[in-house]
């Protein structure tokens with residue numbers, strides 16, 4: 655059975671999404687560079703609106719979405735969609751939690767390895783004509799303690815990958831942690847303070863909420879090992895960047911790798927002054943596989959909702 659709903663895709667998404675929707679009879683407008691003003695003018699015509707990260711579906715835009723039944727985010731976080739406004743208009747908001755899980759976990763692994771061996775710095779110095787062989791004596795991940803804050807989809811995937819490198823996994827979550835996962839990786843469950851005091855690497859995988867804003871602040875950082883390294887691929891704002899800058903500069907923390915920032919794009923961020931920091935431009939889910947998986951998941955969910963299955 656075909657459908658005849660109209661769909662607005664506002665951001666660049668994997669072409670498979672467009673194809674599946676069109677194959678099912680939906681009328682798709684693919685507008686990956688559409689502006690907020692243009693969305694405001696046209697959103698009222700559409701039954702389904704799809705975004706990735708670029709487009710912010712604000713209250714003002716959603717209030718104009720008079721014919722919309724579904725807003726879909728081809729990704730995990732919903733912080734670029736005003737969910738309250740959507741609820742008021744009776745619009746379902748869906749996302750694709752599965753897509754990014756492996757991509758983000760692999761990025762964290764790469765960042766940890768790069769922090770341990772200072773590969774980014776080595777590369778930078780060679781380009782500047784410097785051969786820092788002696789200075790760049792690294793450490794190994796094997797046997798080190800990895801503290802994972804938030805053991806949802808990404809945190810668990812990371813735990814499994816890091817276990818394969820013989821790291822010890824310490825975990826903290828506000829909800830009970832999956833028992834099967836705990837057994838599989840030999841999880842050391844801990845409260846947040848214990849995790850922070852005992853980890854060599856601390857990787858954060860929580861959503862940005864009022865309760866997680868500056869979860870790692872100056873006070874918390876002061877309890878960590880001097881050699882500890884923080885990796886944040888969750889959301890900017892979960893780590894206090896000013897406090898992080900001070901701790902890294904004063905040598906009370908060993909290093910950090912950030913994929914997400916309080917202000918993005920983070921060009922001009924003062925953390926870039928420091929050698930013991932790796933910065934990446936929010937590329938956690940930027941793999942072919944993750945984008946294609948998320949697009950497939952969203953297409954499937956939309957079709958199932960239109961069929962009345964979910």
Ligand code: NAD
Pocket residue numbers: 730731732751754758803804805806807808809826827828829859860861862865866869887888889913914936937938939940
């Ligand atoms: P998830 O919902 O599967 O897991 C989040 C976990 O955090 C849950 O188990 C939850 O109970 C826990 N949590 C919530 N508040 C907490 C707190 N105060 N302390 C400890 N744990 C807490 O989410 P996920 O798919 O694993 O994603 C995690 C984060 O990664 C999200 O912020 C998401 O936006 C972000 N993300 C980033 C990228 C990227 O490109 N860098 C890509 C995808 C997802």
